[in-house]
Amino acid sequence: MNAVPDSSTEPMILRADAEGVATLTLNRPGQFNALSQAMLEALLAELQAIAADKSVRVVVLAGAGKAFCAGHDLKEMRGNHTKAFMQALFRLCGKVMMQIVGMPQPVVARIHGIATAAGCQLVSMCDLAVASDVARFAVSGINVGLFCATPSVGLSRNMGRKEAFEMLVTGDFIDAAEAKRRGLVNRVVPLEALDDEVARLTASICAKSPVAIAMGKQMFYSQLEMGLDAAYQQASEVMACNMMCEDAAEGIDAFMAKRKPVWTGK
Incomplete structure (x- = not known):
């Protein structure tokens, strides 16, 4: 290097x-x-x-x-x-x-x-x-x-x-x-x-879900430029969309089954 x-x-x-x-x-x-x-x-x-x-x-x-x-x-x-x-x-x-x-x-x-x-x-x-x-x-x-x-x-x-x-x-x-x-x-x-x-x-x-990381990073920076109310609205919408992702379902199922999740990036 x-x-x-x-x-x-x-x-x-x-x-x-x-x-x-x-x-x-x-x-x-x-x-x-x-x-x-x-x-x-x-x-x-x-x-x-x-x-x-x-x-x-x-x-x-x-x-x-x-x-x-x-x-x-x-x-x-x-x-x-x-x-x-x-x-x-x-x-x-x-x-x-x-x-x-x-x-x-x-x-x-x-x-x-x-x-x-x-x-x-x-x-x-x-x-x-x-x-x-x-x-x-x-x-x-x-x-x-x-x-x-x-x-x-x-x-x-x-x-x-x-x-x-x-x-x-x-x-x-x-x-x-x-x-x-x-x-x-x-x-x-x-x-x-x-x-x-x-x-x-x-x-x-x-080791984390790529789709969750990408969505989270975009939301993190955008909400910083907003007022408090708008930031919560933005964050709520992103969380709702994130919950609809395959990775979120897989992650929650894996957590409850006490196994390692397999991310698809979707």
Whole structure:
């Protein structure tokens, strides 16, 4: 996972599938996996392909080399210093973030090193996140005169407003333990235990009904944008529809019969 590509011909996104889990690895280790336009396009294409792949139950997003992701490619941005390029770049980045949310499969961030600026945004937009105890997080654009506006969207939806805003206006790093306390990541483990912990989490998800997971994920994000009454109406309708699924009937029957359910995904 942390191998350095032999040449520039290496793909920017590596995909490996095993037991229902698709692992996508950001593969620009020499640039600390900076999100260039090409990398964002490649990541979007992989996510779109996986979204339509019913054999994939969970997606893991990882990074090659020392860093998880250091944010946008500042060198590329300075070399294309037009408003049109910036608008297109940030729209593309937003499309990637929304693709993660719109995936029927849960997306788990595997953070082994630093996640800064848009890299921290990427963590915040994943459904779940597991970090090593040496990982660090920052939205550091402010240090170069750029407020991390797009990362603030995900950050402010993961943690308290004052905690998020402090990171945005100071650019200061927080460690993995603090990121967990603030709600940015779910679990923190020693670096050598990171893959085992990610495997435990993904195995737990893979053991559940895929149709229930997909319906639940869509409902979870949509109800967050609603008022309380509308949210309950939406949730009630989703639960009623979920109960009509074959998997729900199978799951309840299996529970009562004290046997393991066999999911059909219907």
